[in-house]
Amino acid sequence: MLTTMSTSLHHRAVEHLGARIVGGVLPAGHVMLAEQLEEELKVSRSVVREAVRVLQSLGLVETIKRVGIRVLPAHRWNPFDPLVIRWRLAGEGRGAQLRSLAELRSAVEPAAAELAAQNAPQKLRSELVDISLAMRDAGHAGDMPTFLELDIRFHALVLSGSGNEMFANLIGQVTETLTGRTVHGLMPAHPEEAALQWHMDVARAIADGDGEKAREAASNIMRETIADLSPSWEDQPRVFVPVERK
Amino acid sequence: MLTTMSTSLHHRAVEHLGARIVGGVLPAGHVMLAEQLEEELKVSRSVVREAVRVLQSLGLVETIKRVGIRVLPAHRWNPFDPLVIRWRLAGEGRGAQLRSLAELRSAVEPAAAELAAQNAPQKLRSELVDISLAMRDAGHAGDMPTFLELDIRFHALVLSGSGNEMFANLIGQVTETLTGRTVHGLMPAHPEEAALQWHMDVARAIADGDGEKAREAASNIMRETIADLSPSWEDQPRVFVPVERK
DNA sequence: TGACACCGATGTGTGCTGACATCAAAACTC
């Protein structure tokens, strides 16, 4: 009936609903009917049902017989799912999401650096040293695009080198944070000299297998990162997830 | 046509396929056809398609026109999804999964304790102190079931009290780790006196708003936990996720 | 007369099916 389109109907439906739920347009408790969604999205039941099933697996909605499709409260969402994170970053939850990610990075990256010093393959260690030196040069030259690119790869290598697949999976989120910092002008024109040194320290320590030192240097980087980013989530209220008693 | 059943067909299909993929029965690159899955699971196209869509959102499979449904390599799976974690814990990836979770906990819990000391609501702080005392009593009495229950609630409260929803979301995984430790006999008959003291230290420090001290004490707990659990993942090879160049 | 239990109507999610559209791999033609 319709002509060709770039993204599939399924993808569009998931995107449409997910963004509106996470974005706060559809509040928790809001009930939708499958039939109503068909009309709204101009798609058939299969598409709606498959999309709802995906959103259900993300914890965004639940389906109840005789009631409909109900939007779940935010604390039921899977905060580690890339889709949920993307929707939150695009909507009003942006500040809180950035803070969560920054705090997670602060916890994980030092641990990852320590593990990388113990476990990373040799090739990765030497590349890390090279990149830290290139970051210093790009930083001194004020070449921020190159610096950003190197920075992203640096942190990705540390996470990957930990040999922990959960840490490695955070690469995407870290990339988001790093690009966001530059895009939103929370980055100084020239990187701090200390930050450049800390990156070199991390690389050196990992190359030398000195886990303790790698963790320390990574902690320094994260402290500085938090300091740079914190203005973007000022006054964001914290949410305390209830602990359900069993 | 069919009679009633306890779990939905959709749920069964997701479970069946997910467990077999994560469990390694269906290796990466293996291609299935939707029609073939209908026969295998004795369900209709709708059920198969909705299940495949969910698995797709977990990164377990991809669908390619003219080819079929292809199993993706493990590094594409979402390692934070509760379903994936459960399947890994049930299958041959159990050791590696436990190590990943333990390392993640080691990184996150000290950070969560520090944040809780800064942000947690008063009520949560005092409950934490109460629980740490009850843990000491149960520990001295050798009442391990009660101790486990209190231990779980203790760590859940710390994660929740951090006010970081990503940390709070790890409650389920931590619970899994704690119960696993007792069930698999990796727990001493009486908890170590030092461990009991550390739990009280964490609670006290959070109650006093001393983030530094809370982090330190939580680190001690995690060091001990790792020492207790590490036998269960000895000789598990580490996997280094490739960092794709953009 | 009023309170309560029962029970059937109703509507909505669940599941099944046949048909057609779409698109990319593979086979074919020149």
Place this chain on the structure above:
DNA sequence: GAGTTTTGATGTCAGCACACATCGGTGTCA
């Protein structure tokens, strides 16, 4: 070998039957 056609898989649609939670009416008993 390049371009075209065929083919076979997923994508999408629409209609139907069924299970079942909810609601409201009806009957019974106090």
